[in-house]
Amino acid sequence: MAFTRATGKHRAPSRLTRRSANLAGVAALATTGVIGTLASPALAADTEAPSVEDTGLTQIVSMGSLADEIADQAAAQEREAQEAAAKAKAQAKAEAEAKAEARRKAEARAKEAREAKERAAREAERKRLNSFRLPIAGSYVTTGYKTGGALWSSGSHSGVDFRAASGSSVVSVGSGTVVEAGWGGAYGNNVVIRMNDGTYTQYGHLSSISVSVGQQVTPGRQIGLSGSTGNSTGPHLHFEARTTAEYGSDIDPVAYLRSHGVNV
Template sequence: MAFTRATGKHRAPSRLTRRSANLAGVAALATTGVIGTFASPALAADAEAPSVEDTGLTQIVTMGSLADEIADQAAAQKKEAEEAAAKARARAKAEAEAKRKAEARAEAAREAKERAAREAERKRLNSYRLPIAGSFVTAGYKTGGALWSSGSHSGVDFRAASGSSVVAVGSGTVVEAGWGGAYGNNIVIRMNDGTYTQYGHLSSIGVSVGQQVTPGQQIGLSGSTGNSTGPHLHFEARTTPEYGSDIDPVAYLRSHGVSI
């Protein structure tokens, strides 16, 4: 006796029938393109995964890397600029220090030069020399004879052709410049040490009373004016500007370092 399966709305379709229906539905969905959205996990796994390019991730990653590189370059450039600025400041500081030291050395050298010049000038002003350069004594101090009204020579005579340059033997101030009787044209100088020197028989006078003179400065020219037997220079050293206060002129000059 053959048996048949009852059919009705309450009976579930057979497994074969359900399989066939599923396959048909899949085919229909594939045809319409809906499977791309509603496919089961198994079917979706079989479909090809979208590429990275399709998602736009590559562009995002690339832009991020580029931004990092730019930031790194900017940081490196900033560091290089800071280091260069630091080196420039160090060089400027070193140059400024070198300049300061050079200026200090130059200033010290200038001051040393000025001190040396002042010292040389001080020595020069305090120095003494012969009243006629390269001359020598032809008539000594206290020499006796009728040539001198006092009976003896109150100074010394230096050999000098007429018109020879007569100079101050040291620094001082002129206290007499003019006619001196037997001395002819004469000059008397108060020396800085308080003594006096006198120059007689001059052919001309080149200074005036009150004038400051220095060692070696020309004050007149030699001659034979006054009580004189020929051109020469009469030279005296005195303790006062007046006649009769004479001292040994050779000893006087030697005491001031003059070789005579």
């Protein structure tokens, strides 16, 4: 029995419908591996190859590329973060080393300054200890060395007399050790000091004595007060310079003081 179409105009299946059907068939045949042998010329002629858009491969490829791109960006960001961290660490280390070096240099400069100050202080003290001065500040000689007259048992003056009102401060002219402090006969109350350079100095006619034998004295150290004790005609200071502690070894006191830088 034959079937006939109903009367009226019938449309052929659309191209999209045919393509979908063909793609379904192609997919089925592809699973069996016989797509190449079973495709008839008519089927080949009627079936168009599916486009990339129709198969969805573009979307798959695009999504794969996007994932790779995101992964690459993430890796790049991680590398940048690691590089930034390493750079920050290196910078912090460099800054710490710079601060440590600056601190070391500052400490070295401070130490050098302290040492220089100490050296200067020691040098100043050395100069002070090696310096000489007048036995009475601001005084002057009233009777010179080797002046002749009956006032002296030897016939001449064995030292010099410095003008001094009674009670004036008498000081050691330099650094040394007291070897005599007390009554000295014609010298009255007197002090004899062995100076550090090996010479001796004597201070006579004192009204009082403020040092004792064995005591170390420095330039300007008060050893007593001026007076008129012993063989004296009035308040003054008798000053002698000697090569030994014994009477008779006297040398010119003015020349002695001047040789040590004292303006007499």
